[in-house]
Amino acid sequence: MANHVALPTSADLESNIRGLTDVFNAPGDIYGREFRLQEIKGCILYHIAYTDRERLQNSVLSPLQRATETRLEDVLPILDLKRVTDFHSAAEGMKQGKCAIMLDQSNEIMLADVSIQLTDHAAEPQNEQTIRGSHDGFVDDLATNSQLIRKRLTAADLVERNYVLGAKSSLSVSLLYLQEMADPNVVEQIAAKIAGISVDFVKSAGQITELLESSTLSFFPQTIFSERPDTTVSHLMDGRVVVLIDGNAMAVILPVTFFMFFQVPDDYVSRWWNGTFFRFLRYISMILTVALPSIYIAIVSNHFEVLPIDLVFSLKASLENIPFDPLIEALFMIIVLELLREAALRLPKSIASTLSIVGGLVIGTEVVNANLVSTTMIVVIALTAVASFSLPSQEMRLALRLVSIPVMFASAMLGFVGIALSFSLLFMHLTKLESFGVPYFYPFAPLEPRRLLPALIQLPVRMFGKKTSKQE
Template sequence: MSQVRSLTSDLTDNIQKVQELLSYTEDLIVKDIYRNGESCTILYIETLVKNELIYSFIIEPLLKDASEDIEKIIKGYEITTSSLFTALSKSLLDGFCIILRENCSTAVMTAISDDQGRTIQEPSNEQNINGPHDGFVESLSTNVHLLRKRVKNPDFKVKYFTIGSMTKTKVAIVYVDSLANKLMVEEIERRISLIEIDNVHSTGTLEEMIEENPITPFPQILNTERPDRAASYLLEGKVNIIVNGNPTVAVLPITFFSFYQAPDDYNHRWLVGSFFRIIRVLSFIIAISLPAIYIAIVSFHSEVLPIGILYSIRVSLEFVPFLPLIEAFTMQIILELLKEAAIRLPSPIAQTIGIVGGLVIGTAVVEAHLVSNTMIVVIGLTAIASFVAPVSEMGTSARLLGFPTMIAASILGFFGITLTLMLIFMHLSKLQAFGIPYFSPFAPFRKEDLKDSFIRLPAWKMNNRPTNTNPQKLNQQGVSRVWKKK
């Protein structure tokens, strides 16, 4: 272990050691000034600070008033002192300005960082009709502010970690201290504190380091760009994790049905919200099983269809040289290619690709007798069903699960589909995320949590928080609709 080095009284030696710690980078600015016959040196990284503030907050006060101590006359929202070179180098990388003096072994550090983050705007991935239209940004402090603005409670707690031996990424754990389960919070903090990695750039990297079931296709942590959604989970006793430089906030622990809930469910009347939520949950089944059902019917169980529909399908398959399984696999892969191309290309080109892929290529493959008309319809409905999920990661997981289901249907027909769905739901029932049942409130069955799962009851009926996270306080509303009793 290297010895921790401290500043000496030699100004030139101190400057040289700071430059050495920062590998003699050329954006480290060194300015010498003289005040009251004393030599002072100002060091800062010009790419991390507001250069115009250096003169007005540091240099001008030092030259104007030479009688007072430096700490009393310079300006800055955070002023500290240190005599350790490691603290100096870390402060410089955090956007601080450092003042070194001749015959003095203590440095003065003041924060003048240049935060050139983008402004708060509505997230493009989670748009809603009613409700707030602000979203998280890349600044950690801004994201914490957006949460504090919604949860003005003295129990709102923030705990910071630094992860990554090279990137020194700042990570914040946010929760309501009087609601969140203490054991759960301690376990999350333990996992994060034990991470050993060179770099962390996003919440995705952090998720892979702390999740307990890395092989499952189902996401165990919900990522959101909406402050209103993240704040609502805080009030249920859950935990938010914010990574500096990333506009998404990770919510944990989470259940399966949370991925099919949207903020608009609570901005509409409860009947409308429940209707759309049921459609989303059904879309999960459709995305997994619809191509497999088509394959099973065509290959084994054609007698289940009315004669008119069966005749139409048989006619469309007459000149197709491939098995239904090959058709389905090919179209699913083409769908994924078009989706990836639309995401990576600029918006005007992406729209053109969507039209070309949906109309021109679809029509061409049917006319060339490579794919049947019915398969185009089936894959289109499957794609729409997977895109219904408010969180895109769950929609992708549903499309992935469709592949083994199609293989089972091509071998065993309806029995293969039934067997595959049984295995999927058995896995969901067994899966746990941070000690919380993933398929709650169905496995284990919790009657009290059904009020806000695949349906949503009126707000005045939901007097208790979900019990799956074992919050410290179950009651969240008390007496409801008092006006009706008077």
């Protein structure tokens, strides 16, 4: 707001109300309350998202109605009082949780602090932990989550649309976006989808996000879940849309691209070359998750000739007493691994870690001793599991695990040709997939050379361009 030309106030109360309301891109968030101070007509304006209405009632409105003085400093029991004479300064104060008090025949606006205090409400993120970044996280209350976003993003063009879904459940949903940054066509598509959800009862947030996806048949997720307000604000500044759902401690971000799932908050709080290195590690982990078991199956089943002779003898020795094909071994170990992971999620935390360690050691040792699985396959599946766990997005992690299974079947039947065919089909699907009109594999399809580096690596801060246009 500091860059805006000052808009001076006038001595007419109605003109001041209209002028201050027009500063905001979402005037529906601005509420007013008229009063009289010793026969002087006045009005209080406040932003519903930043204001504690109980404090406003007790500390501002009630004293004004009982006042015997006309000087506001003598009436209001608030330390933080400030007089301004232009609309942009008043709007800036309202975005910090202050109410604007205006009196007829006065060109001054009094700002009184009645902001919401959130120090006891924010929770620490559990799934998006960071070493040096913010430790605030979303909670299950929609109003608190909205305030956590607005505390970090005090832009006048931040718009919030509210919906109530479910004829019987009455679940509150909010749609947030920056009017100057977001693509209006994308916003209207998402708003139309939310408004068009017609159900009697909303079981969970997943039911809503599934209805928001462009292609429900695809393995790949088309929304990003974040429990961090700072990450959510970053996506808003990139022109994306955020959906907040009451009772869900996550923000739903859309539209998305494939490469967004490999970015984490730590990339932006560490040195740029550290962020670049670890981002490349995540891309390598993605490839290992999909391709490592398939490559091993293809080599053992069809292409022993690509290995050095010493390694061939070692593999032959480990496979000598195994009665199953490598594909059966891999599927068996993947199922066992997923069973252990699922059991650890459902059990109490006090015994979940014991199950993971003891179960993994016992099962891994005994299946080798029983000649059910080769030692090499144990190593391959363990590396694949570690690689998948290093991916920051749970949804993308599960998608890549599912994708790896048909690739294994193709490698068992056709060897390297099957892997190449599978990846060709995979890339065809990714280039065809869209999220609300945004290409999923952007900036590779369609190719946008100047966007390739920011998508793949973490650039230095001085190379960041200032965002001045709507989302591309």
